[in-house]
Amino acid sequence: MSPPATAAHDSAGLEPPRGGQLPARLVENPPHLEQWRQKLFDLEHVLILTPEELETYFPWVDNVYSHRSTQRYKRKTLVTRYHDCRMKGRPAGTPKSRDPARKTRQRTVRKRDLCDVKIKVTEYQAGAAAEFRDGDGGLALEAGALEALARIRDGPFWVIQRNNPAGPDGLPVKHRHTLQDSDAIKKSSAHRWLMAKQHDARRNQRPSRWRPSGDAGATARKHADAAGMTFLAASFCPFSQRVWIALEAKGLAYQYREIHPLRKPKPQLLLDANPRGLVPAISVGDWACAESPVILEYLEDLDCSVVLHPTQPRLKANCRMWIDFVSSASSPFFSFHG
Ligand SMILES: N[C@@H](CCC(=O)N[C@@H](CS)C(=O)NCC(=O)O)C(=O)O
Known part of the structure; x- marks a missing residue:
């Protein structure tokens, strides 16, 4: 699954796409989208992505996860962002946004703790492949991940992995719902962007030229x-x-x-x-x-x-x-x- 040639790549100031924040250019129909979405949902293996791949595919699954915290390291050339599965729910006492520009939405109260999956998304600077392999990457890397590291060579890259691969019982923590359940709760920012674009296109469709006859x-x-x-x-x-x-x-x-x-x-x-x-x-x-x-x-x-x-x-x-x-x-x- 190689990234589409049209993928946006702006390595300077690359930010992980979060809900409502899209990369500069969105790839509308990236190849193998459904497989990528499933892969990013299951996260059975450590995924190593180029910035292009991340920008291309993450906006299509950002509805599944909600960002919890970001850790920046003084010495290391990496930034780690922690996300919980959205089905985990908002932790009690999370202050509501006071941003007056924020659209107020009708919210329905969801049950909490419906899923325990936690992930971390780490952004590595160019040349950090060795650091990852020897340090944080002390994990047993799948062949696919090793292949990805070889492909990325010295460029920047992103690592997406489960933060709690095994539960207290030692068994791997899996989503307790399907990807479709996540989509039903919230659409990804890419889906929302696409829907808004289609809506605008319909609205702006030029009515046929009426001429009196x-x-x-x-x-x-x-x-x-x-x-x-x-x-x-x-x-x-x-x-x-x-x-x-x-x-x-x-x-x-x-x-x-x-x-x-x-x-x-x-x-x-x-x-x-x-x-x-x-x-x-x-x-x-x-x-x-x-x-x-x-x-x-x-x-x-x-x-x-x-x-x-x-x-x-x-x-x-x-x-x-x-x-x-x-x-x-x-x-x-x-x-x-x-
Ligand atoms: N009360 C107005 C009604 C005029 C009206 O509704 N015009 C329609 C076309 S038949 C219109 O301009 N619609 C455009 C729109 O609603 O944006 C009148 O009697 O002039």
């Missing part, structure tokens, strides 16, 4: 040139259509601008006219107005040669009631601004 297209083309009034509209939008019909009925001069209000980021032209980012909106010089019923009233005040409402008061009231009904009934299906 048929008679609407012909009307839009007729009003393509600049005029005193600019009408920002989406041809699919019933609220825009309502204003458009009034503009046409009254024969007013306007420039038609087709705007897709769901595009992210919202077009600046739209935001300038309506900071809520909804169509329709109209602008006249540096004045702008939004909300279709309000625009309709403005148009009515501007030009009463063709009236929009019946003049008979009761009929006018009926008409307003239906306008209000249609607005409130259809609005939820067209508003995505949350």
